[in-house]
Amino acid sequence: LLIAVISDVHSNLEALETCLKKIEEIKTDRVVCLGDMVDYCAQPNECIELLRKKSDVILLGNHDEAQFVHELSKTFSENAYISSVYTRGILRDDHLDFFRKIPRDYILENIYFVHSSPYLPDYYKYVLTEEMAINNFNYFEQEICFIGHSHIPKIFEYKFGCVKVVNAENIKKGNKYIINAGSVGQPRDGDYRTCFCTFDTEKFELIYYRLDYDAKKASEKIYKEGLPEYLAERILVGK
Numbered sequence: 001l002l003i004a005v006i007s008d009v010h011s012n013l014e015a016l017e018t019c020l021k022k023i024e025e026i027k028t029d030r031v032v033c034l035g036d037m038v039d040y041c042a043q044p045n046e047c048i049e050l051l052r053k054k055s056d057v058i059l060l061g062n063h064d065e066a067q068f069v070h071e072l073s074k075t076f077s078e079n080a081y082i083s084s085v086y087t088r089g090i091l092r093d094d095h096l097d098f099f100r101k102i103p104r105d106y107i108l109e110n111i112y113f114v115h116s117s118p119y120l121p122d123y124y125k126y127v128l129t130e131e132m133a134i135n136n137f138n139y140f141e142q143e144i145c146f147i148g149h150s151h152i153p154k155i156f157e158y159k160f161g162c163v164k165v166v167n168a169e170n171i172k173k174g175n176k177y178i179i180n181a182g183s184v185g186q187p188r189d190g191d192y193r194t195c196f197c198t199f200d201t202e203k204f205e206l207i208y209y210r211l212d213y214d215a216k217k218a219s220e221k222i223y224k225e226g227l228p229e230y231l232a233e234r235i236l237v238g239k
């Protein structure tokens with residue numbers, strides 16, 4: 001099975017369309033979206049509509065949950081809070097109903113999918129370092145766990161009780177992995193290009209895709225909507 005994993009689209013239509021076009025070219029068997037469909041960029045409704053058409057599974061992210069659990073947005077940074085309120089003002093009712101129904105995690109073959117972390121998935125903790133990753137390996141039984149949330153593509157390998165960060169070429173059947181799929185709509189690893197990955201369950205092969213897209217257009221839309229300027233600037237540099 002060839003699975004495309006997309007995460008953290010964050011209302012960035014230009015980035016999403018670019019990734020979906022590539023996914024159609026690759027002809028994956030499944031598309032799994034790890035949540036955070038909304039906030040930061042300007043087109044939540046368009047992105048959700050497209051995701052609902054093109055994904056097989058969509059999981060709940062903290063920004064999606066904040067649309068119906070409003071107190072959650074008060075734990076966000078100021079810019080994130082402002083964009084959450086913006087999304088609330090324009091989000092279609094059918095999309096909001098959809099958010100209330102989607103699951104927090106999903107299992108397919110020997111893969112576990114969740115937005116933030118296997119340990120306390122509804123607490124939305126980050127998995128950024130080996131130290132943060134190690135405890136999480138106790139909370140899923142599958143060989144692989146795909147996560148999003150940090151917007152930083154990264155692979156944690158668990159072997160003989162130790163965790164280390166490895167490259168996609170080095171993953172091997174027999175070890176356990178936590179794999180961050182990166183972010184479609186707001187990468188934060190210093191590379192502005194949109195990001196997603198594919199996993200081939202038969203070949204046990206992971207491939208990250210980094211694609212150029214019209215970030216300038218997405219950025220201009222953020223300015224035009226009167227959202228914080230920082231949000232318009234950061235997608236141009238991937239910070």
Ligand SMILES: [Fe+2]
Nearest residue numbers: 008036149150
């Ligand atoms: Fe996110």
